[in-house]
Amino acid sequence: MFFALFGAAIVATAFSRGVETTSRVSVATTDASGSARITEETRERRGVGGSLAASGPDALQRVAEARTQILTLNRDLPRAFRKDLHAEDRKVLEVARDYSKAQILRAVWRSSWGSPAEFEDWLNKGARMPAPASIAEPARIYLDGLE
Numbered sequence: 001m002f003f004a005l006f007g008a009a010i011v012a013t014a015f016s017r018g019v020e021t022t023s024r025v026s027v028a029t030t031d032a033s034g035s036a037r038i039t040e041e042t043r044e045r046r047g048v049g050g051s052l053a054a055s056g057p058d059a060l061q062r063v064a065e066a067r068t069q070i071l072t073l074n075r076d077l078p079r080a081f082r083k084d085l086h087a088e089d090r091k092v093l094e095v096a097r098d099y100s101k102a103q104i105l106r107a108v109w110r111s112s113w114g115s116p117a118e119f120e121d122w123l124n125k126g127a128r129m130p131a132p133a134s135i136a137e138p139a140r141i142y143l144d145g146l147e
Contacts, residue, residue, distance in 0.1 A: 059110065066108045067141055070101050074145035098127075105138050113138045 029037050077097055081090060102123060109116055114134035122131055122139060131139030 062108045066104045069104055070141055071145040073097050073101055101142055
């Protein structure tokens with residue numbers, strides 16, 4: 001249980017304080033004559049937490065990554081629990097999971113998703129479907145994969 005809580009704390013810290021990553025990628029381009037060229041680029045990403053803009057070229061990619069992370073937390077984390085896990089310990093892990101999912105969504109929040117305050121209110125009322133129409137998209141992402 002310690003490692004699951006430790007992992008949840010790392011996720012929450014990353015989204016509240018930000019993370020810096022650097023990666024090398026190969027980029028294929030074609031010039032006006034049709035010649036293909038592959039170049040190496042270094043890409044840096046800073047502020048993975050709430051400081052990232054909710055729009056821009058990487059916004060849709062970040063939302064797709066958030067969907068995958070949340071689906072994994074909803075579907076795969078409960079499967080990883082030991083069969084003999086005490087109900088109280090399970091509840092602690094579920095609370096950490098739900099907190100992490102909310103933090104992930106806050107980090108990629110889009111203006112088209114409605115009010116973050118309304119979403120928070122929906123969470124505090126039990127996160128039940130149907131969600132208000134104005135927050136339907138983030139609510140679907142939040143619950144995707146739950147059994």
